[in-house]
Amino acid sequence: MSKIVEAYKELRSFYIGFSLPNDIKFDTELISTVIQKLHRGKAPDIVGLSTEQLLFSHPSLPLILSRLFDLIVLSQQIPAGFRHSYIVPVPKPKDCRTKAMRCDDFRGIAISPVLSKFFEHCFLDRFQSLLISGDNEFGFKKGIGCSHAIYTARKAVNNILSGGSTANLCAIDLSKAFDKVNHHALYIKLIKRYIPVKLLDLLENLISVCYSRVKWENGWSEIFSIHFGVRQGSVLSPFLFAVYLDDLSK
16 A cells, blocks of 8 residues: 555656646536436435436526536636535345345445536546547446457457367456545556646546445434545546556456
């Protein structure tokens, strides 16, 4: 852990990265397009804001959000509310009424702030090219899934066997992988991609220290901080996780 932090500090101290084009803006056209693509019927966030409220809001909202998102990129500062989420525990076993439940018997569903997810959708529209992973990685990509990975593995094995050799396979189960991402190791991966400094600052502010609490029916736990992992329920998390593992796929 300490070695990773030191490596990050050394790289960060003289890091420059690619320059960020001045003409990239979160215009009202982009905001309006993203609003129409938002999924309805989702749970409201920790302050009670829902997707429907954005969809049916006043026509001036795209202009206001456009200015807000431009200021976020300009200042590299994330509003504090973007970091606050809550977790709803969902029982895993079907027979959850007759057996004693443990923590491992629940799956935590994280509900992220609606405006934070909305900003991340707009961020991806503008900067997704900086977070592209290799062709050997099949997770979290539109139109690509397990069937493509299985086909690729079978083709590789068949090619090896047809040459008279033996194919040895190794499978790694990444248990709770999202929750165990080391932030400084992720930043190092982003630095090696020469991501613009402003965007790196922005992602660090978005990820570094997040806060959450557990909701059970009408009760709430105390707020606790999260210092590891990419955020569940975040739009950017699958892309950042793919960047984190991209070296492994190569």
